[in-house]
Amino acid sequence: MIHDNLLLIISLLFIVSMLTMLSEKIGVSYPIFLVIAGLLISFIPGMPHMELEPDWVFLIFLPPLLYSAAWNTSWKDFWESRRPIGLLSIGLVVFTATAVAYLSSAIIPGFTLAMGFLLGGVISPPDAVAATSVLQGLKVPKRVVTILEGESLVNDASSLIVFRFALATIATGEFVLWKAELNFFIVAGMGVVVGLVIAHILYFVHKYFPTTPSIDTALTFITPYMMYIAAEHFEYSGVLAVVSGGLFLSFRSHEVFAYQSRMQSTYVWETVIFLLNGIVFILIGLQLPEVMAGLGAYTLLEVVSYAVIISLVTIVIRIIWVYPGTYLPRLLSKKVREKEARPSWQTTFVVAWSGMRGVVSLASALAIPLTLDGKAYPHRDLILFITFVVILFTLVLQGLSLPWLIRLLKIEDPGENMTEQKAIINARLATVSLEYMQSNYEGEISQFEPFRLLKDRYEKIIELADTRYMDVDNNATIGFARAYRKMLVEIVGIKREEIRKIRRDKVCSDELIRTKERELDLEEARLRNSG
Incomplete structure (x- = not known):
């Protein structure tokens, strides 16, 4: 059994490498290409069924992916763009979850508002890798990339908190707004505290202990898991723990790492993150047979129509939110007008159109319990299918069209x-x-x-x-x-x-x-x- 599993993992790594080279050859962003390839591979007769365990994503994949993104994010740029990042990563997540909740409860028979918030929490966060990989090599303003990367660092935490509250509401039948708001700030704030505490400990170890480049590199891999597991153990946000700790250590890295450690860890991390991202996206595509097998009483036409409507609405919601969020602060605040250059409507549209969903959404949907009070969890398979379609729809439609739109709108990087x-x-x-x-x-x-x-x-x-x-x-x-x-x-x-x-x-x-x-x-x- 272990040999079969090992062979399967090695085969996946090989396939990811080959498909990524092919995606570069044809000029398609590799997350999009891998999802589509995984989808096609899943229909090959005799292919083993691969089940993506949510624990694998939340515990094995998510911490290093978040840590790498935080490490490569400039704290200076992040802080300077904190207002648009906060509006997108918190405000837009809540707005999207609320809109999806009311829409889904209105169009899907028997779908309660609490179920709608559960679905909204699942599909509200755009994926970090999808947006940045599509924009890679394109001449877009640095501020646009900073905002999208900063949003993706925080929105996973916001959506998972909404997801937790929705699960609790469905299980207990009770929801108190002030308690939810208080818990939100406690979970988020204490997650940041846990991440910073562990980051300071690791900073001390790297700076004052006789480490070697290999030890430094190994510690950088251990660090995100320590932050995530410690925060989740106390029921705080593991995502924000990893993000805050990663930003701190990245900001202070020049003080603690010798040139050998920086070089070695950079090359090792680039390889590992590439493989993790590749496996995650191809696994998304391979999930379709498992998702479709559990649809039960729903017809394919029904679930596809629900999924397409919700996918389109998530795209429209982002556009509706981004434009007022960009220009209203300028109208209301003289300080904002003096400090920041006026963004063009073209670059604002790029931010609005870069809402591709990814693995966190699918992992959240898979994390919905199988049963509730001894019975099958209501609408679980439907939520899974809608989530899969939203991921596929946004990745393909927005991901493939984004480079074309950037050229059409004649967006250029001013070089700052x-x-x-x-x-x-x-x-x-x-x-x-x-x-x-x-x-x-x-x-x-x-x-x-x-x-x-x-x-x-x-x-x-x-x-x-x-x-x-x-x-x-x-x-x-x-x-x-x-x-x-x-x-x-x-x-x-x-x-x-x-x-x-x-x-x-x-x-x-x-x-x-x-x-x-x-x-x-x-x-x-x-x-x-x-x-």
């Missing part, structure tokens, strides 16, 4: 003054490097040509350093080469210190700073390995 920022950061790094050379290597600069050239054309001399002076026998020249390499390594350290000052001064974007840090990591690794 990136050219000027690059000039600033390059000038500051060059200045501190030259000052250090003149203070510590004045003699070498006057005696050896490479030192003089480095003052004028630093990058070209780095490219020549290893090839020009490594294969010589003269002891004096070998000593010079060692001193030269030592100086280059020391200059990398000086640049790191200046990067920290640039981050503190907030004159450049976090994205550009991280790019420069990665360049310095690679530069230091090459210099040390060549020595």
